[in-house]
Amino acid sequence: xxxxxxxxxxxxxxxxxxxxxxxxxxxxxxxxxxxxxxxxxxxxxxxxxxxxxxxxxxxxxxxxxxxxxxxxxxxxxxxxxxxxxxxxxxxxxxxxxxxxxxxxxxxxxxxxxxxxxxxxxxxxxxxxxxxxxxxxxxxxxxxxxxxxxxxxxxxxxxxxxxxxxxxxxxxxxxxxxxxxxxxxxxxxxxxxxxxxxxxxxxxxxxxxxxxxxxxxxxxxxxxxxxxxxxxxxxxxxxxxxxxxxxxxxxxxxxxxxxxxxxxxxxxxxxxxxxxxxxxxxxxxxxxxxxxxxxxxxxxxxxxxxxxxxxxxxxxxxxxxxxxxxxxxxxxxxxxxxxxxxxxxxxxxxxxxxxxxxxxxxxxxxxxxxxxxxxxxxxxxxxxxxxxxxxxxxxxxxxxxxxxxxxxxxxxxxxxxxxxxxxxxxxxxxxxxxxxxxxxxxxxxxxxxx
Numbered sequence: 001x002x003x004x005x006x007x008x009x010x011x012x013x014x015x016x017x018x019x020x021x022x023x024x025x026x027x028x029x030x031x032x033x034x035x036x037x038x039x040x041x042x043x044x045x046x047x048x049x050x051x052x053x054x055x056x057x058x059x060x061x062x063x064x065x066x067x068x069x070x071x072x073x074x075x076x077x078x079x080x081x082x083x084x085x086x087x088x089x090x091x092x093x094x095x096x097x098x099x100x101x102x103x104x105x106x107x108x109x110x111x112x113x114x115x116x117x118x119x120x121x122x123x124x125x126x127x128x129x130x131x132x133x134x135x136x137x138x139x140x141x142x143x144x145x146x147x148x149x150x151x152x153x154x155x156x157x158x159x160x161x162x163x164x165x166x167x168x169x170x171x172x173x174x175x176x177x178x179x180x181x182x183x184x185x186x187x188x189x190x191x192x193x194x195x196x197x198x199x200x201x202x203x204x205x206x207x208x209x210x211x212x213x214x215x216x217x218x219x220x221x222x223x224x225x226x227x228x229x230x231x232x233x234x235x236x237x238x239x240x241x242x243x244x245x246x247x248x249x250x251x252x253x254x255x256x257x258x259x260x261x262x263x264x265x266x267x268x269x270x271x272x273x274x275x276x277x278x279x280x281x282x283x284x285x286x287x288x289x290x291x292x293x294x295x296x297x298x299x300x301x302x303x304x305x306x307x308x309x310x311x312x313x314x315x316x317x318x319x320x321x322x323x324x325x326x327x328x329x330x331x332x333x334x335x336x337x338x339x340x341x342x343x344x345x346x347x348x349x350x351x352x353x354x355x356x357x358x359x360x361x362x363x364x365x366x367x368x369x370x371x372x373x374x375x376x377x378x379x380x381x382x383x384x385x386x387x388x389x390x391x392x393x394x395x396x397x398x399x400x401x402x403x404x405x406x407x408x409x410x411x412x413x414x415x416x417x418x419x420x421x422x423x424x425x426x427x428x429x430x431x432x433x434x435x436x437x438x439x440x441x442x443x444x445x446x447x448x449x
Contacts (some may be wrong), residue, residue, distance in 0.1 A: 022222040022236070023065050025308060026215045027243040030061065031168075031251050032305030033113050033298050034106065034357040035209030039252060040278045041358055042202045043259025045270035051188030053206045053407070054256045058249030060403060061210025063396045065219055065240045067375050070393070072220035073230050074385040075378075079220045080319040083374060086384040087444065094437050095217065095374060096316045101430065102364040103214045103312040107339065109360045110309065111346030113353040114140055114302035117275070117295055137347035140306075145340035148310055149333050167282075167297025171254040174285045178261045185257065193410055198270075201362050204411035206256075208361030210248060211404050213371045214312050221315050221325065255281075274354050310340050363427060365408045370434045370441070372401045377445050 042050045068079075075082045084092040115137035123131035130136070193199050228236060259281045263270075268277045279294035286293045314335045318325045327333040349356070376397045379389045389397070412431040415424040 022219060022226055022228070023069065023239045023243040024247075025222050026065055026219060027248045029305055029308040030210050030212070030215060030244070030248055031301070032209075032309075033110060033301040034205070034305075034361045035252070036255060036298070036301055037278070037354055037357040038202060038205035038209055038361055039255040040259045040263070040281060041198075041270065041273060041354070042206050043256050043261075043281075044263035044268050044273050044278070045198065045202060046194040046260075047264055048185045048188035048257075048260045049192065049194045050203055050206060051185060051256065051260075052191045053203050054252050055189065055249075056403060057207050057210040058245055058252055060207070060400045061215075061248065062240055062244040063400045064211050064216055064372065065244050066237065067372075067379065067393065067397050067400075068216045068219035069223065069236045069240055070233075070389075071375055071379055071385070072223040073228060073233055073236060074387060075220070076224070076229055077220070078224060078315075078319040078325075079217050079374075080316050082220075082378060082384060084320065086378060086381060087374070087441070091374070091441060091444070092320055095371065096320050098367045098370055098434070098437075099213055099217050099316050100313045102212070102367045103309055105363055106214070106360045107306070107309055107343045108346040108349060109353060109356045110302050110306055111137055111140065111343040112349055113357060114299060114306065115347040116353055117299045117302065120275070121295055121299070133347040137344045140303075141341050141344035144306060144310060144343065145337040148307065148340055149327055149337045162300070167293060167300070168251055168254070170282055170285050170293060170297075171258050172250070174258045174262075174282060175254045178258055178284050180257050180261050185260070188260075193407075200407075200410035200414045201358060204362035204365045204407050205358035206252075206361075207404065207407050208363075208365035208368070209252070210244065211368055211400065212361065212364045213367045214309065214364065216368070216371045216375065217316060218308075218312055221319075258282075274352060278354070306343070310336065310343070313339050359423075362408075362411045363430070365404060366412060366427065366431050367434055369401055369405045369408065370437050372397065372404065373438050373441055376401070377441065381445075 039054065042053070071079065071082070080092050080096060083095055112133070115133040118136040118140070119131045119133040193203055223236070259278070262281045262284065263273075263278070266280055266283075268280060275295060275298060276291060279291040282290040282294055314332055315325055317323075317335060318329070318332045321331075323329050323332050325332060327336070376389070376394070378384045379397075380394070382388055408431070412428060415427045418424040419428050
């Protein structure tokens with residue numbers, strides 16, 4: 001809870017800066033390896049054509065986190081508890097399953113990324129015996145489980161964030177150095193899904209980096225951990241805008257604009273782009289060290305994001321089951337360790353992690369409209385919140401819901417072309433289940449009002 005000092009200073013920028021936190025955690029997860037790779041592939045594949053999605057991701061990501069923050073402030077409880085109390089246990093379980101599937105797939109692919117990057121780094125150093133990603137997957141899973149269950153993972157995350165910050169700073173510098181064509185870039189502000197293989201997937205991946213079901217649902221829990229209430233509304237708004245709109249927006253624009261300017265000019269093949277090809281985007285600034293710097297940043301982003309992502313399924317499940325969301329509760333601690341250890345399966349997945357990272361965000365975007373619908377329903381229910389949404393907040397929420405649904409639908413439509421493949425079939429089935437859930441939720445809400 002706020003101290004007397006911060007209460008007296010409430011409303012000043014200095015006080016806000018000292019209180020920053022909950023949405024910056026969401027922003028750190030959003031700025032993970034999947035978002036970085038999605039932006040690089042978007043620029044390499046389609047030049048500036050998807051700039052509108054990059055801008056929308058920052059703006060709409062801010063709207064989404066604001067609505068999730070508002071719900072948390074007004075209810076002062078975790079979102080699953082609120083759904084359980086006001087919409088029913090069934091809808092609470094649907095939300096939990098939605099999040100667990102999205103976060104679970106992300107966990108496996110991010111661990112695959114971390115393991116393969118780790119193996120590549122030691123392989124380049126000549127340590128052949130440790131160049132097997134599967135060994136690194138098991139090792140990192142143990143580190144993750146022991147660190148999170150014992151509270152010691154923060155040291156690894158701190159070092160990881162330093163590496164990520166260094167890479168982001170390099171991209172920002174590169175954005176100043178490389179010859180970005182403003183007039184040509186401006187053409188990318190016209191909404192369109194580029195024709196060709198992967199256009200809808202990449203657009204969904206870029207948007208999914210900021211508008212994601214895990215970010216929306218975890219917001220109430222990080223706020224509760226900070227002790228924020230309705231009295232902290234101004235600080236919470238500042239937190240959302242500064243982290244998602246400003247920091248994440250600059251991060252996204254810098255990476256995308258550099259990739260869209262440098263990679264096509266170098267002739268990087270978007271169909272086969274990997275970490276080595278993507279690293280060339282840093283060439284104008286880092287020169288011969290570009291690959292090493294990029295790999296270090298990718299590793300840091302994976303380590304940092306895994307720490308936050310691992311918490312998501314245990315948090316929501318513990319909330320639904322009535323457990324303490326603390327390692328002091330052995331049931332929560334066991335579940336947390338289990339999620340961490342299961343991520344060791346990631347390196348055994350087939351396919352290139354570069355492309356799988358984009359798929360992870362696109363898949364998460366498919367599950368996001370249901371979470372948005374839940375948040376909007378609750379924010380307009382006077383039995384759930386003491387102050388329902390105004391017209392502006394509802395308009396922003398509906399625009400966000402519409403854009404997320406349209407972009408996700410374009411991705412799912414592309415998956416229908418390969419629905420005989422297991423992964424595409426799973427995506428389509430998941431999308432169909434989410435559509436039914438939204439329709440059922442709307443029916444439940446209107447029948448009770």
